[in-house]
Amino acid sequence: MVCIQNLHFSYPKKQIFGGLNLQIKAGNIYGLLGKNGTGKSTLLSNIAGLLFPKSGNISVLGFNPAKRQPAFLQDIFFIPEEFHLPDVSIGRFVKYTSPFYRWFNEELFAAYLAEFQIPYNSNLQRLSYGQKKKVLISFGLAANTSLLLMDEPTNGLDIAGKSQLRKIMAAAVDEKKSIIISSHQVKDLENLIDSVIIIDEGGIVLDEGIERIGAKLSFKISYNASEVAWAIYSEPLLRGTVVVAMNIDNDESKIDLELLYKATMANPKLIQSIFND
Amino acid sequence: MSQLFKLRRFYLLLGKHWFENRKAYLLFLVTIAAFFTGWFAFTLMIGNPYSFGPYNQSMLYFGGLFIAGCLSASLAFRDFATKPKKINYLVLPAAIAEKLLCVLFYGVLIFFVAYTLIFYVTDYLALKVANNANAAMLAGHSEKAVEWKQRFGLTGDLRPSKLINVFSPAADTYIFYPGDNVDLFSAFFPIQSAFILGSAYFAKNNLFKTMVALLLLWLLFFVVEMKIFFPLLPENVSVSSVLTNATVIDNKGNETHYTLPFWIGSVATFLMRFGITPVLWIAIYYRMKEKEI
Numbered sequence: 001m002v003c004i005q006n007l008h009f010s011y012p013k014k015q016i017f018g019g020l021n022l023q024i025k026a027g028n029i030y031g032l033l034g035k036n037g038t039g040k041s042t043l044l045s046n047i048a049g050l051l052f053p054k055s056g057n058i059s060v061l062g063f064n065p066a067k068r069q070p071a072f073l074q075d076i077f078f079i080p081e082e083f084h085l086p087d088v089s090i091g092r093f094v095k096y097t098s099p100f101y102r103w104f105n106e107e108l109f110a111a112y113l114a115e116f117q118i119p120y121n122s123n124l125q126r127l128s129y130g131q132k133k134k135v136l137i138s139f140g141l142a143a144n145t146s147l148l149l150m151d152e153p154t155n156g157l158d159i160a161g162k163s164q165l166r167k168i169m170a171a172a173v174d175e176k177k178s179i180i181i182s183s184h185q186v187k188d189l190e191n192l193i194d195s196v197i198i199i200d201e202g203g204i205v206l207d208e209g210i211e212r213i214g215a216k217l218s219f220k221i222s223y224n225a226s227e228v229a230w231a232i233y234s235e236p237l238l239r240g241t242v243v244v245a246m247n248i249d250n251d252e253s254k255i256d257l258e259l260l261y262k263a264t265m266a267n268p269k270l271i272q273s274i275f276n277d
Numbered sequence: 278m279s280q281l282f283k284l285r286r287f288y289l290l291l292g293k294h295w296f297e298n299r300k301a302y303l304l305f306l307v308t309i310a311a312f313f314t315g316w317f318a319f320t321l322m323i324g325n326p327y328s329f330g331p332y333n334q335s336m337l338y339f340g341g342l343f344i345a346g347c348l349s350a351s352l353a354f355r356d357f358a359t360k361p362k363k364i365n366y367l368v369l370p371a372a373i374a375e376k377l378l379c380v381l382f383y384g385v386l387i388f389f390v391a392y393t394l395i396f397y398v399t400d401y402l403a404l405k406v407a408n409n410a411n412a413a414m415l416a417g418h419s420e421k422a423v424e425w426k427q428r429f430g431l432t433g434d435l436r437p438s439k440l441i442n443v444f445s446p447a448a449d450t451y452i453f454y455p456g457d458n459v460d461l462f463s464a465f466f467p468i469q470s471a472f473i474l475g476s477a478y479f480a481k482n483n484l485f486k487t488m489v490a491l492l493l494l495w496l497l498f499f500v501v502e503m504k505i506f507f508p509l510l511p512e513n514v515s516v517s518s519v520l521t522n523a524t525v526i527d528n529k530g531n532e533t534h535y536t537l538p539f540w541i542g543s544v545a546t547f548l549m550r551f552g553i554t555p556v557l558w559i560a561i562y563y564r565m566k567e568k569e570i
Contacts, residue, residue, distance in 0.1 A: 073368055082361045099289050100286070101370065
């Protein structure tokens, strides 16, 4: 679905990617994690054809995104962190924008709006930032595009909105679609994504499915000093120490994305070697 | 082909563009109408019978056309001014050619038609009012008529003002020289297109930046002409027509006229009148293609 080879990208005074490779497969929800300024939004913009690579290849659904052909644009939907919605009612917005998306489903859109508790007859400019974001997310999901790119979708959403988003998105993906969600609020992606991509210093540090992460790593609270000492990453708690360790005993533990992220950033080579085995 | 242009998609784009921008467009047109109305009202208050003459009407039409046309053109790509709007515009599933044609449809065609209509409606009404108000004076018998005739040194009868035809090269409606309306229109569309291009190139302050860029181009043209073109010519040459005629005066004072074939002048004139605008539109197309956030 998305194939990125040897991507080099830089802004005038800062190099972002120096040979990034990435494959995105259909049927998954990817969580794109990384520090501020590591290039999460830049990567999404390159995939959407809003930024052009300095060198390397990007193929999205068989298209070169930089050409921004209508057939490509109608099969992806990009929800940026900062977005614009016109000063019209939701109904009018749908009337004038949805025809550009071949597989847009208005019933689905209305259902998502209802889930987010936003009246269909609202005017977009009279909604709060979070409500506008919910409208855009609903529209993006109802557009039924093969690829949905979401840049920090949980920013501005309240607690209820985040759980509504999780519920909606879990039902939205099928084997033909993919969703890439970038976020620095790692906790927001828990129970939502099935693959993790961590980027740092111009490249991919980790690109693994949740199942494989669970099989290779264990996340637990330990009171055993030697276990803590041997852990890949540890953090003291009020009681005990939370650790990320190699899953030697094939334990089933709940993946803590925040710990995974911290462990990867602290020991990138070790984590990579574990998954390369 | 459907990736380059599709009629249905173009119609959808026109509809969406109008719906989202109609308030701004209508406000702009109302402003133009208000300006004309204010101008005519001011002129009526002065009561000068010459104020509605063909020259003044032409000046107002073309002056307003250039100012309003360049102002509206500088707003053609106002979506590029902010990142969220730029993203919204660039990811909309329509071909670049469709997006460009949409901008040209509203920014050039609709603007021109609407501007001309507004001018004619306000001008027609103003002339009606002026001619009625000045009916006695126009008859030439009132004291005011005598006063006006003395002030302007008129000998004949005062005549009612007539609506001008800006598209007709009539002798009495010119500003600079007879038939200059064709050249004014020929200059307007390239200049307007240059401002649209400026709007696509410069994200902020594009009106000012485009004016500076055009001024620099103008200066460059003169520098090239004075420093490169004229030094290439032999001494004692005077170019009497920009493109086709030159006169050489030898040491004895004999003049020799050189005239290029008529078709060269015709082709050059045609290209200058109608060639620059499409070239600028193509430049806008490529600028849109390479636009990033």
